[in-house]
Amino acid sequence: MKTLDQFDLTGRSGIVTGAASGIGLAYAEVLAEAGAKVTLTDVDAAGAEREAKRLADQGYQTRWDVCDVSDLAQVAQAFDNHVAAFGGCDVAFANAGLDVGNGFWTPEGNRNPEGQIDVYDPERWYKSIGINLNGCFHTVREAARVMKANEANGYRRGGSIVITSSNAAEVNEAIVGVPYMAAKAGVKHFMRHSAYELAAYGIRVNAIAPGPFVTNIGDGWVKKNPAAKKAWDELVPVGRMAETYQIKPLALLLASDAGSYMTGSHVMIDGGMQLGPIKPL
Ligand code: NAD
Numbered sequence: 001m002k003t004l005d006q007f008d009l010t011g012r013s014g015i016v017t018g019a020a021s022g023i024g025l026a027y028a029e030v031l032a033e034a035g036a037k038v039t040l041t042d043v044d045a046a047g048a049e050r051e052a053k054r055l056a057d058q059g060y061q062t063r064w065d066v067c068d069v070s071d072l073a074q075v076a077q078a079f080d081n082h083v084a085a086f087g088g089c090d091v092a093f094a095n096a097g098l099d100v101g102n103g104f105w106t107p108e109g110n111r112n113p114e115g116q117i118d119v120y121d122p123e124r125w126y127k128s129i130g131i132n133l134n135g136c137f138h139t140v141r142e143a144a145r146v147m148k149a150n151e152a153n154g155y156r157r158g159g160s161i162v163i164t165s166s167n168a169a170e171v172n173e174a175i176v177g178v179p180y181m182a183a184k185a186g187v188k189h190f191m192r193h194s195a196y197e198l199a200a201y202g203i204r205v206n207a208i209a210p211g212p213f214v215t216n217i218g219d220g221w222v223k224k225n226p227a228a229k230k231a232w233d234e235l236v237p238v239g240r241m242a243e244t245y246q247i248k249p250l251a252l253l254l255a256s257d258a259g260s261y262m263t264g265s266h267v268m269i270d271g272g273m274q275l276g277p278i279k280p281l
Contacts, residue, residue: 006258010035012156013086014255015079017069017139018096020047022215023164023244027093028052030248031255032060036091039082041067043096069096069135072142079142088155091255092143095164097132097183099218100124104174105279107221107228117178125179132183133190136163140194140205147203158202162254163191165207167270173278184209188266195264204263206254211270212241235279237272 014031018024019040031038032055040055042048045066052064063085067078082089102124104115114121140161147159168176169184188207195205212232214222222229222241233240250269253259268274 007252007256012090013037014091015039015082016093017041020044024095026244026247027251030252037061037086039063041065041078043068070130072138075138075142079146083146088150089146090159092161094136094139099176099180100128102177109231128179129183133186136187148201160255161205163207165209167209167211167273192264206265209268211273214241
């Protein structure tokens with residue numbers, strides 16, 4: 001087989017959580033570009049519908065579903081709907097996530113009095129864990145359930161699960177809130193165990209750990225605040241935040257047969273932020 005043919009997803013299907021915006025939308029686009037049938041899910045139903053229709057208008061086979069990843073029943077329903085529509089599931093991106101704010105540093109680089117541990121708002125902690133960590137568990141749980149059933153359903157055996165982690169799983173990225181770092185570190189190790197357990201079923205599990213990408217995360221502050229964007233650009237060794245198209249090749253590698261020997265990997269795509277301190281105290 002020619003190398004580039006291993007990236008072809010013709011005849012396959014994939015589902016993405018948090019697909020109405022940013023990195024999740026880029027995942028949905030690259031799946032479609034590679035030939036897969038795609039379900040875009042999001043807690044923002046209007047956004048998922050809008051983007052699924054936009055891709056369908058370009059000739060891709062897409063559908064959409066509303067799905068809040070913090071609610072296991074909604075995640076299970078979204079996966080069941082995907083299988084009912086496409087016969088099985090080859091690829092699942094557990095991507096939905098958010099930053100609840102209140103980092104140790106403000107985006108502008110000042111100490112944030114509300115971001116210190118001794119006064120940290122517990123409700124923000126619970127919300128972050130509920131979406132970033134529990135939501136990941138719900139999605140991987142349901143992906144494993146439907147992928148294990150693929151072969152018995154007369155569909156292709158196994159599948160690929162790709163989780164969106166963060167460089168904050170590895171380094172003390174004190175600008176994002178501390179629960180975000182804790183959740184993503186949890187995501188990383190949950191991914192590693194899931195990969196170990198599911199390998200025997202032909203299911204690969206990997207995580208993409210992005211550094212700073214220009215998306216709508218944190219209410220899109222980076223798009224609204226040029227000074228904060230500039231401050232972030234200067235924290236990155238390559239000198240700039242990333243655009244979402246830059247994550248597509250890595251996403252396709254992990255989703256497709258091109259990544260057939262990769263499982264349990266936490267792959268950094270961070271412009272080198274892992275190489276040094278994010279910001280000195
Ligand atoms: P984004 O805000 O542009 O997109 C996130 C999408 O997830 C939105 O469409 C939002 O509606 C959806 N969402 C939020 N809560 C949800 C929920 N409970 N259930 C379902 N959908 C929900 O942000 P993004 O930057 O594209 O974030 C995507 C993933 O990338 C997240 O897991 C985030 O932690 C991760 N990430 C982002 C960056 C970055 O710099 N942008 C860096 C590292 C990791």
